[in-house]
Amino acid sequence: MSKIGIKFVKGGKVFVFDNNNLEVNIDDKVVVETVRGLEIGMVTTAPKDEGEEEIKAIIRLATDEDLKKIEDLKKQESRVISITNSLIEKYNLEMKLVSVSFTLDGGKVIINYICEDRVDFRELVKDLASQLRLRIELRQIGIRDQAKIIGGIGFCGKECCCKQYLNDFDKVSIKMAKTQGLSLNPTKISGICGRLMCCLSYENDFYAEIAVKMPKLNAKVKTKDGVGTVVYNNLLKQKVTVRIEEANEIKVNEYDLNDIVVLPKTPPVQKSENKVQEDKEKSVDKEQVKTEKSQDVNKENFKTRNKFKKKNKKPNDTKR
Numbered sequence: 001m002s003k004i005g006i007k008f009v010k011g012g013k014v015f016v017f018d019n020n021n022l023e024v025n026i027d028d029k030v031v032v033e034t035v036r037g038l039e040i041g042m043v044t045t046a047p048k049d050e051g052e053e054e055i056k057a058i059i060r061l062a063t064d065e066d067l068k069k070i071e072d073l074k075k076q077e078s079r080v081i082s083i084t085n086s087l088i089e090k091y092n093l094e095m096k097l098v099s100v101s102f103t104l105d106g107g108k109v110i111i112n113y114i115c116e117d118r119v120d121f122r123e124l125v126k127d128l129a130s131q132l133r134l135r136i137e138l139r140q141i142g143i144r145d146q147a148k149i150i151g152g153i154g155f156c157g158k159e160c161c162c163k164q165y166l167n168d169f170d171k172v173s174i175k176m177a178k179t180q181g182l183s184l185n186p187t188k189i190s191g192i193c194g195r196l197m198c199c200l201s202y203e204n205d206f207y208a209e210i211a212v213k214m215p216k217l218n219a220k221v222k223t224k225d226g227v228g229t230v231v232y233n234n235l236l237k238q239k240v241t242v243r244i245e246e247a248n249e250i251k252v253n254e255y256d257l258n259d260i261v262v263l264p265k266t267p268p269v270q271k272s273e274n275k276v277q278e279d280k281e282k283s284v285d286k287e288q289v290k291t292e293k294s295q296d297v298n299k300e301n302f303k304t305r306n307k308f309k310k311k312n313k314k315p316n317d318t319k320r
Contacts, residue, residue, distance in 0.1 A: 005045035018057035029062035037103035073102040147193035172196040
C-alpha cells in the first residue's frame with residue numbers, strides 16, 4: 001500500500017490517503033471521499049510505502065468536469081453567506097459566520113462559524129434547509145482557525161504563516177517569549193487572531209540551547225578586567241554585558257561567552273554554637289523587655305482611668 005498526502009485548502013492540514021495504484025504527482029487534483037462527502041483535494045507529497053494501516057483510497061484524478069462543477073458551486077457561496085447572515089440576525093444569535101463550502105456533488109453545504117458560548121441554532125438549520133434545499137452542516141471553529149481561513153498581514157508585513165504554508169498549529173507558550181528575551185506585553189507577541197504568534201516557536205530550540213550556556217543575570221563572573229556582575233545577555237551574539245566596580249569607578253563592558261568564567265556562589269557563613277546561643281539569649285531578653293514595657297504601660301493607663309473617674313465623679317452618685 002502506498003500513501004500520499006492530500007490537503008483541501010492552501011495551508012490546510014495534510015491528510016493521508018491510499019493512492020489506489022494511480023499514478024499521481026504533486027499538485028495533482030484528485031477526488032476523495034471524506035466524512036463530509038466527495039471532495040477535491042490536492043496532492044502534496046509523493047507516494048511512500050508505509051505500514052498496512054486502514055485508510056481510505058482516492059477515487060480518481062479530478063476531471064475538467066469536476067473542476068468546472070467546483071467553480072460553479074463557489075459562485076453560490078455568496079448567496080449562502082447572505083442568507084445565513086440574515087437568519088443569524090433574525091434569530092439574534094451570538095455567532096459569526098466565517099466561511100461556506102460545498103461538497104463535490106453539491107448536496108451538502110458546510111458552514112464554519114465562531115462563537116464564545118453554546119448557541120441553539122436548530123431554528124436556523126431548519127430555515128436554511130428549507131430555503132437552500134440542501135443538507136446543512138454547521139461547524140464551530142476556533143479563532144486561530146478563523147485567521148487561517150480568512151488570512152491577513154502580520155506584524156512582519158507578510159501574509160500570516162498559518163494561511164501561507166503552516167499545515168498544523170504549533171504549540172506556543174509564554175515561556176518561549178521569556179526564553180527569547182522578548183517583551184511580555186500581549187499586544188507585542190500576539191498575532192491578528194489574538195493568540196501568541198506562531199513564529200515564536202521557530203527559533204525557540206536555538207534560544208533554549210544557548211540560554212543554558214549563558215550565565216544568569218546578577219551572577220558573578222570573572223573577566224580580563226576583573227570580577228563583575230552580569231546585567232544583560234545577548235543570546236544571538238552569545239555576548240555578556242558585565243558591570244565592574246573598582247575604586248569608586250563603574251565600568252560596563254561586553255564580553256564573549258568564552259572569555260568569562262562564572263564564579264560559584266559563596267556559601268552563607270555558618271554561625272558557631274556559642275554565637276547561636278548568644279543570639280537566642282538576646283532574643284529572649286528583648287521579649288522580656290517588651291513584656292515589661294507593655295505591663296508598665298497597662299499600669300499607667302489603669303491609674304490614669306481611675307484618676308479621671310474620681311475627678312469627674314458627681315457628688316450625688318451613690319451606690320445602689
